[in-house]
Structure formats: structure tokens, C-alpha cells
Amino acid sequence: MIPSSAMLLVAAGVLGLIVGSFLNVVAHRLPRDRSIVRPASSCPSCGHRIGALENIPLLSYLALRGRCRGCGATIPPGYPLTELTSAILTALTVWVVGASWTLVPALVFTWMLMVLTRIDLELQLLPDRLTLPLGGLGLLYAGGAAYLPMPPVAPTAAGAPASPLAALLGAALGYGLLFLAGWGYERATGREGMGGGDLKLLGALGAWVGPVAVLLALFLAALMGSLIGGLLILLRGGDRHLAIPFGPFLAAGGWALFLWKDTIIRWYFGLSGSLG
Numbered sequence: 001m002i003p004s005s006a007m008l009l010v011a012a013g014v015l016g017l018i019v020g021s022f023l024n025v026v027a028h029r030l031p032r033d034r035s036i037v038r039p040a041s042s043c044p045s046c047g048h049r050i051g052a053l054e055n056i057p058l059l060s061y062l063a064l065r066g067r068c069r070g071c072g073a074t075i076p077p078g079y080p081l082t083e084l085t086s087a088i089l090t091a092l093t094v095w096v097v098g099a100s101w102t103l104v105p106a107l108v109f110t111w112m113l114m115v116l117t118r119i120d121l122e123l124q125l126l127p128d129r130l131t132l133p134l135g136g137l138g139l140l141y142a143g144g145a146a147y148l149p150m151p152p153v154a155p156t157a158a159g160a161p162a163s164p165l166a167a168l169l170g171a172a173l174g175y176g177l178l179f180l181a182g183w184g185y186e187r188a189t190g191r192e193g194m195g196g197g198d199l200k201l202l203g204a205l206g207a208w209v210g211p212v213a214v215l216l217a218l219f220l221a222a223l224m225g226s227l228i229g230g231l232l233i234l235l236r237g238g239d240r241h242l243a244i245p246f247g248p249f250l251a252a253g254g255w256a257l258f259l260w261k262d263t264i265i266r267w268y269f270g271l272s273g274s275l276g
């Protein structure tokens with residue numbers, strides 16, 4: 001690796017930390033219907049206004065040893081974890097997509113999925129105010145790449161846009177498929193299995209990755225969900241009704257397909273070819 005690309009990755013990591021700190025604010029305020037711009041952040045326990053020096057991503061958390069300077073209340077570890085994850089995923093996205101105009105939509109996609117994941121883990125909720133714009137942006141990305149004078153992108157490139165038709169099909173298939181799965185599950189068990197937010201998220205992912213990849217995203221999400229869900233049930237002792245939000249798995253699956261679509265599709269069909 002040449003030094004300048006190492007510098008670029010460090011810069012991307014720092015950008016990720018700063019964005020991560022903003023993602024925390026969005027993830028906290030958006031589902032509670034509060035403005036994401038005002039007022040300045042304050043401690044939820046004592047109202048202590050968080051000054052600029054206490055608001056440096058990651059470093060402030062370490063310097064304050066995870067406690068509010070006003071009242072000593074514990075700062076939830078989700079805050080520094082979001083910042084750290086954002087730094088890693090931002091650097092990874094820059095690394096994988098490289099110097100291309102598609103890096104901008106790729107980063108927006110990554111960050112929106114992070115906010116959705118964070119909100120779903122905390123509140124078991126995927127707000128329409130995020131899933132619907134995410135789907136809209138996916139269609140816009142596909143349309144922009146096709147109809148605006150953008151430099152062409154190889155369809156196999158990391159983070160390449162779907163064709164407009166594939167984006168529409170992907171969105172419809174993503175939404176429709178989970179709708180059918182949820183309907184079947186409800187018919188079979190009489191219980192509601194999947195939230196409406198999951199359908200909108202998978203539909204939105206379909207707009208970004210197209211119909212074939214959205215199927216694989218769902219497959220990966222189900223695979224990860226059963227592995228991790230099974231592990232949690234083992235650890236917590238046999239509670240089958242443990243509710244684990246599915247959104248984070250969908251987000252992870254969709255993100256992986258967006259960046260490594262070609263590799264995953266070839267891997268999957270190679271695998272099913274060798275088994276069949």
C-alpha cells in the first residue's frame with residue numbers, strides 16, 4: 001500500500017468518527033420526533049450541556065471514562081461503539097469503492113444503514129422516515145447513473161448502481177417477498193413474525209442492489225439471524241420467544257451485497273453448483 005492511500009484511509013476513519021457522532025444524535029432524536037439540529041446535546045440525567053471538548057468522538061468517552069462530567073451518570077457504550085463502527089465501515093467503504101463518484105452514494109447508504117441498525121437494536125423499530133428515503137435514494141442512484149452524464153461504472157464494481165429496471169424490480173421483490181413470508185408465517189403460527197419496517201427496509205435495499213442480490217441479501221440475513229439468534233438462545237437458556245430485531249441482519253446482508261455483489265453471487269452459484 002502506498003503511503004498516500006494509508007493517509008486517505010486514516011482521513012476516512014476520522015470522517016467516520018465525526019459522522020458516527022452525528023449518527024448517534026440522529027439515532028437518538030429521530031425516533032423521538034425531535035430536531036436533529038437543535039438544541040445542543042445534553043446529559044439525559046442531569047441536563048448538563050455537553051461542551052465541545054466533551055463531544056470529541058471516542059476520545060471524550062475515554063477521557064471521561066464513560067461518565068457524564070456533570071452528574072457521573074454512565075454514558076451508554078452504544079455511543080462510542082457507533083463512532084468506532086462508523087470509523088471502520090467508512091474506511092472500509094472508501095477502501096473497497098475507491099476513487100469514484102459512486103463513493104458518495106456508497107457512504108450515504110452505509111451511514112443510513114448504520115442509523116437504522118442502531119435504532120432497531122435499541123427500539124425494535126425501523127422508522128419510515130429513514131427506510132422510505134433510503135429506497136428513494138436507491139432509485140435515484142440507479143436513475144442518475146443511467147440518465148445523467150455520469151462517468152460509466154462497471155456493473156461488477158463495488159457499490160455499482162443497479163440499472164433502473166433492476167432497481168425497480170429489486171424494490172418490488174424485496175418488499176413483496178418478505179410480505180409473503182410474513183403472511184405465511186402468520187397463517188402458520190398465528191403470530192406476527194416480521195414488522196412492516198423489515199419489508200420497507202428490504203424493499204429499499206432492493207432498489208440499491210437489484211433483484212438477484214436482494215434475494216441473496218435476505219438469504220445472508222436469515223443465515224446470520226439464525227446463527228446469532230441460536231447462539232443467543234443457547235446462552236440465555238432456551239427462550240425461543242426472545243425477540244431479536246431482524247433489521248440489523250437485513251442491513252448487514254444488503255450492505256455486503258452492495259459492496260461485494262459480484263463475489264457473493266459467484267460464490268453462491270459456485271457453491272450451489274458444486275452441491276447440485
Ligand SMILES: [Zn+2]
Nearest residue numbers: 043046068071
Ligand atoms: Zn449528567
